[in-house]
Amino acid sequence: MSGKDTISDIERLIAEFEASGLRELHARRGDFEIYLSNDPDAPGLDGPPSVSAPVARGRQAAAKAPAASAPAPASPAVAAPAPEASFPDGAVVVRAPYLGTFYRAPKPGAPAYVEVGQQVAQDSEMCLVEVMKLFTAVRASCSGTVHAVLANDGDMVAADQPLFVVIPA
Amino acid sequence: MASHRVFVANRGEIGLRIVRAAHALGMEAVIGVSEADRGSLAAREADRAVVLGPGPAAKSYLDARLIVQAALSTGCDLLHPGYGFLSERAELARLCEEHGIAFVGPRPDVIDALGDKLRARAMAEAAGVPLVPGTGEIASAADAVRAAAEIGYPVLLKASAGGGGRGMVIAHDAKEVEAGFAKASAEALAAFNDGTLFMERFVPEARHVEVQLMGDGKGHVIHFGERDCSVQRRYQKLVEEAPCAAMSAQLRAKLHEAAVALAASVNYRNAGTAEFLYDVARQEVYFIEVNARIQVEHPVSEMISGFDLVQEQLRIATGAPLSLTQDQVVLSGHAIECRINAEDWQRDFMPVPGTVTRWKAPQGEGVRLDSHITEGATIPPYYDSMVGKLIVHGASREEAVAKLGEAIAGFEVEGVPTTLPLHAKIVSQPDFMANRIHTRWLEKTVLAGAME
Numbered sequence: 057m058s059g060k061d062t063i064s065d066i067e068r069l070i071a072e073f074e075a076s077g078l079r080e081l082h083a084r085r086g087d088f089e090i091y092l093s094n095d096p097d098a099p100g101l102d103g104p105p106s107v108s109a110p111v112a113r114g115r116q117a118a119a120k121a122p123a124a125s126a127p128a129p130a131s132p133a134v135a136a137p138a139p140e141a142s143f144p145d146g147a148v149v150v151r152a153p154y155l156g157t158f159y160r161a162p163k164p165g166a167p168a169y170v171e172v173g174q175q176v177a178q179d180s181e182m183c184l185v186e187v188m189k190l191f192t193a194v195r196a197s198c199s200g201t202v203h204a205v206l207a208n209d210g211d212m213v214a215a216d217q218p219l220f221v222v223i224p225a
Numbered sequence: 226m227a228s229h230r231v232f233v234a235n236r237g238e239i240g241l242r243i244v245r246a247a248h249a250l251g252m253e254a255v256i257g258v259s260e261a262d263r264g265s266l267a268a269r270e271a272d273r274a275v276v277l278g279p280g281p282a283a284k285s286y287l288d289a290r291l292i293v294q295a296a297l298s299t300g301c302d303l304l305h306p307g308y309g310f311l312s313e314r315a316e317l318a319r320l321c322e323e324h325g326i327a328f329v330g331p332r333p334d335v336i337d338a339l340g341d342k343l344r345a346r347a348m349a350e351a352a353g354v355p356l357v358p359g360t361g362e363i364a365s366a367a368d369a370v371r372a373a374a375e376i377g378y379p380v381l382l383k384a385s386a387g388g389g390g391r392g393m394v395i396a397h398d399a400k401e402v403e404a405g406f407a408k409a410s411a412e413a414l415a416a417f418n419d420g421t422l423f424m425e426r427f428v429p430e431a432r433h434v435e436v437q438l439m440g441d442g443k444g445h446v447i448h449f450g451e452r453d454c455s456v457q458r459r460y461q462k463l464v465e466e467a468p469c470a471a472m473s474a475q476l477r478a479k480l481h482e483a484a485v486a487l488a489a490s491v492n493y494r495n496a497g498t499a500e501f502l503y504d505v506a507r508q509e510v511y512f513i514e515v516n517a518r519i520q521v522e523h524p525v526s527e528m529i530s531g532f533d534l535v536q537e538q539l540r541i542a543t544g545a546p547l548s549l550t551q552d553q554v555v556l557s558g559h560a561i562e563c564r565i566n567a568e569d570w571q572r573d574f575m576p577v578p579g580t581v582t583r584w585k586a587p588q589g590e591g592v593r594l595d596s597h598i599t600e601g602a603t604i605p606p607y608y609d610s611m612v613g614k615l616i617v618h619g620a621s622r623e624e625a626v627a628k629l630g631e632a633i634a635g636f637e638v639e640g641v642p643t644t645l646p647l648h649a650k651i652v653s654q655p656d657f658m659a660n661r662i663h664t665r666w667l668e669k670t671v672l673a674g675a676m677e
Contacts, residue, residue, distance in 0.1 A: 155578065155606055157281065164283075188567075188576035188610045210281070212606070 066090065143221050148198045150220040152213040156187035160209040168209075170220070174202045182220050185213065200224040229543055230255060232296035232326070233271065234317070235307025236286060238613055239519070240267035241597045243305045246535040255299045257292055259285035261605040266597045275299060280607045286310045293320040303542050305329040305535075309609065312518040313340060329542040330495050331517045332442070338491070339515045349512040352490040354483040357502065357511040359425035366406040370399045372424050381427040382406060384413030384420075391416040395427050430663035432503040433457065434469045434510065436484035437526040439537060439547060442494030446485050447551045449526040449534070451477065453503075455662050456651060458574070458672065463644070464651060465522035466561040467529050470622045471505060471660050480510050487515070496523070496538050505663070521564065521614070524595055528560035528618040559625040560618045563633070563651075565596070566610040569642040578606035583639035587632040591618040604641060612643065622660065626652055647671075 070092060143149060152158070160168040160183050169181050176182070176196040184191050204221040207213050231247040233240050233256040240256055244267050247254040256271040261280035268274035275295050278285040285291070289311055296304050304326050306312035315333040322333065330336070339345050350356060360372045362385065373380045373396065382405050384392025392413030394405035406422065414420035437449040453469035454462040468477070484499035498520050500513040523534050532554070540548060568574045580603045586594045596613025598604075604612060617632055619625035630652045633645055650671060651657055 154575070157606070187606050188578060188608060190576050 156185040159184040232301035239307040386417035386419040440493035446488040467525040525560040562616040563648040570647040576610040585637040587635040
């Protein structure tokens with residue numbers, strides 16, 4: 057598939073998909089593969105797909121159903137926090153200062169600030185939480201050993217969500 | 226212009242602004258959005274919106290290859306990068322060039338050259354643009370004292386390898402230079418393993434002024450006057466106005482001439498801004514850098530010139546010549562813009578994403594709002610906190626200040642905190658009304674009092 061045909065083929069496929077009432081469609085032809093879904097949280101193909109379903113083709117379509125399948129952008133899927141009851145006695149829980157993106161390393165590709173089993177001091181930086189370009193370094197708040205890391209790098213975390221468990225020394 | 230289709234590689238108010246500018250010219254507009262922005266006003270007004278990827282900008286708005294692929298697959302022949310994101314990455318301009326898409330901005334080699342501070346300074350110097358008086362490497366304290374006498378006090382001793390204020394000393398007389406030389410050199414040696422110092426004139430209460438430029442890429446460059454953006458916090462502009470009322474006509478003419486000469490010397494294409502430090506006490510301007518894109522504060526220049534800069538950007542990208550000559554740029558009255566950020570300014574400007582439950586903007590003669598927000602709109606946590614710009618135009622600065630105050634008072638926003646209450650405070654300050662401001666003014670006065 058190449059050139060103009062590809063585009064019109066995809067457009068036709070999307071139109072048919074939208075008209076069909078199907079929830080998901082996964083098609084493959086040669087080395088070309090496409091995944092369409094009405095579910096904004098669908099995992100899709102591995103890695104970011106290079107062509108996704110257009111959300112609003114033409115102003116009329118947009119006016120009829122603005123953001124019909126849009127997720128609520130301000131409350132993106134927040135990773136479920138681990139149940140706090142499972143933390144050992146005396147454990148200190150390090151929490152997110154606000155809703156934002158959780159980063160385990162100072163920059164992409166760099167080693168994580170901390171790993172499980174590592175010793176930390178009270179002012180050791182554990183991670184970064186970022187909201188709207190404001191980065192905040194979250195510190196251990198006690199010296200001890202990292203017992204658990206409760207969120208994944210790049211996760212959206214809620215305000216006060218537990219991020220780490222530290223066993224005080 | 227009807228046969229052109231623009232790919233909008235941005236979001237928020239500027240995404241919407243570009244979509245509307247394209248439509249005004251009879252062009253089609255396709256916008257690339259993240260999943261978080263698929264319901265945005267820009268996506269709804271565009272002829273078509275394609276989802277680039279998930280919310281985080283690295284996987285959507287910052288992926289140049291993905292964006293160019295989306296522009297190609299939707300049949301766009303122009304690509305507008307807006308500001309921020311990839312707007313000043315030569316990589317995007319280069320990819321567009323390789324794939325036959327006209328990039329709405331300068332050529333990639335010019336973006337590269339201007340992005341490098343030392344190269345930009347060299348280009349400015351070659352074009353006869355004034356730079357902050359300074360020295361090369363200084364060998365001894367005695368040399369430093371001699372250089373300072375030539376430059377004029379106060380001076381700033383800086384580490385060649387420096388950054389973050391380390392190895393930096395302000396000196397007001399020869400004694401302070403001598404003591405400062407030893408201190409700065411030792412600090413620089415400890416911090417950067419290199420004690421080399423140089424010296425610059427220190428401008429204590431500087432203003433930030435900048436010139437709006439537009440070039441056709443063939444050596445023709447015109448300007449749309451200057452803007453004064455001295456109300457800042459941590460180098461972030463909060464209020465911008467045009468013209469700079471605190472400047473003499475003579476200095477203004479010199480400023481415009483220098484900016485045009487610099488842009489013309491590189492055959493600058495499309496919109497750009499030359500930024501300068503304005504030393505009010507000495508009545509001198511010094512070059513800082515060129516922003517090779519449309520800027521957030523471009524509307525104040527539009528308000529005093531009555532000219533649409535974004536439409537002109539699109540026209541130039543189609544290969545059209547400049548649509549007016551310098552003589553036809555007539556500036557009148559005074560315009561002020563304030564940036565509305567979704568931030569709690571009383572909690573150290575903490576950004577707050579969320580849903581806007583009430584958004585009732587002021588209206589009236591000479592009042593303009595550039596915003597993508599409507600009631601019920603959500604502000605995603607992934608991008609910067611600016612939700613709009615309120616711009617007013619009056620016959621004089623006094624009239625504009627009064628009008629801005631009224632407009633802010635009549636602006637109702639609920640659901641998220643904004644910087645509007647801070648702007649109300651700023652425009653009612655006697656210093657602001659009397660135009661006695663500089664780049665540290667806000668932090669030293671309004672914020673220093675409020676934060677304590």
